[in-house]
Amino acid sequence: MSAFRSLRALVLGFGLIAGASPALAAGEAISLPDTRFSFDGLFGHFDRASAQRGFQVYKEVCSGCHSMHLLSYRNLRQLGLSEAEVAGIAATVQVMDGPNDEGQMVERPGRASDRFKSPFPNEQAARAANNGAHPPDLSVITKAREGGADYLHALLVGYSDPPPGVQLAEGMYYNKYYAGHQIAMPAPITSDGQVEYHDGTQATVDQMVTDVTQFLTWAAEPELEERKAMGVKVVIFLTILGGLAYAVKRKIWADVH
């Protein structure tokens, strides 16, 4: 029945369109360059050295304005930092704690169990310090933007002078990849050597952008490696089980057909 077969194709197509539509729905007309990352693909994993450098970029460049309040310092252990290194990083900030036995709030050095300290106490303070704009929290930023890591990478290298005829509003910057092209964030990573890497890696603009993208993707999806590794095992297991189930079905049905 050929008409029936075409209906079956319709059902398949239905599934495909269903899968594609939300991505289409968000309607980002600007096409992003497809950057290759170590965490892409079925066997994706994080490049820990790169993510560690990315944390350094975040700490020295981004964290002045952007919070990451869903992460704790202890999470950095997952990037290969030692317990002592994490404790050292946490101790560089002062955290308000308490009340103590006298009912007083006290400041103490940060611990590994503390959340990343936010640069501003609240949104109003952040806006007041940033020309009215609110620098978004970066904890899940690659999940919160269409295009994810590709978008983040493109955005960070996408700054340029506005093309002729484009009038920027006051305090706004031109970015090829930002929706509407006017972004309140000035180009954060602008010159080679802006961050001094300890591991001898050349701190080119592209290297720093790649590293911080690696770090922020890890921050958004710390389960990614475990998830993909488990997925490979699960799919292999199910495929074998499916083959067995099909063989059993064939055997059971042999006398009916």
Place this chain on the structure above:
Amino acid sequence: MAIGLHKSEFKNPVIRWVDARLPIFTMVQKEYGTFPTPRNFNYFWNFGALALVSLVIMMATGIFLAMNYTAQTGLAFDSVERIMRDVNYGWLLRYAHANGASMFFIVVYIHIFRNLYYGSYKAPRELLFMLGVVIFLLMMATAFMGYVLPWGQMSFWGATVITNLFSAVPLVGESIVTWLWGGFSVDNPTLNRFYSLHYLMPFLILGVVFLHVATLHITGSNNPLGIDPKGPQDTVPFHPYYTAKDSVGLIVYFIVFAVLVFFYPNILGHADNYIPANPLVTPPHIVPEWYFLPFYAILRAVPDKLGGVVLMFGSIAILFVLPWLDTSPVRSMRFRPLARPFFAVWCLGFIVLLYVGGKPAEEPYVTIARVATAYYFLYFLVILPLLGRLERPLPLPESIARPVLRGGGPMPAGAMSKPMEKA
């Protein structure tokens, strides 16, 4: 039935003792063991079982998520991310639950497609079909409220748009919306009641599923030929034949599910829902989850708000009278040469609605949505009623065991060797 212990046929003394007092083993044996099932099911008949599996997965993962979720506007978003980061396998639970909803809808849409193509809604299965539509409506309500719980931007704005639909009701619309919200905007009371209802409704679904299955076991299943089994030569016992066949479909289902959960967990979601809800910032495009898009397209196709709401609900309500709109006595479209292309166009129209529902409300999508919406209703209200009178169906096979063979080939071996019984 006579009062007294059930005469159990089980040999095991413990099972026999229980079965005599509560014949649950006899029932399972009758309904899922020896239950006579048409022998000619294709794999489309897997999807009812798959839908039940989906429901169970949603309830199982949901219960564990609820143990770690906080239904409070200031905490909900972070509590979901805490599940992703700090709860053991919390990411697996949440991604399975979020993608499980999509899997549930994919399965149910195919289940409904199979029903429409093979005319399963026709007598004597009208009530079975109507209960199915009730399940579908309950599913939509449950999924909608579930999507509000992470309290992201799409949660908040989706809830705002959908609850606002009720303001289209004349006179009391605004009061209804305030009553639904528990205040003057979508806020903490709304989140709390949605959470409560989101936990309650799956159990209602389970109840209606029970009725759906009970009704099915009165009439028996339809089959690809759409003719009734005439005797044992037309059926096989459910077990092991269909338990084995359903197992194959189930594993394929799990493979698709696993690929989504482990490799593309967010592909069916919206990036905007990873931005915490903000009543002061409206996202550029407010789009519901993909499974609502066809109905969202119908809603937006009508320039009048009340009209749009009526058509949107009408597009599902119309299914309740479908068994009486379709006047053809032939169930399966295999034997309905005229109905088949019209139905294919209807399916295409549904997919088109799904597509344009995710697009901004501008040309050419608005016109496309209107044409597709018009055809959606035209098919049910005009084409199906007329086709039953105008169409000359192909000759139906005599029985399931002896289908009409193209070119008059030999009869399948054994088809006649078994004694014929009256159905």
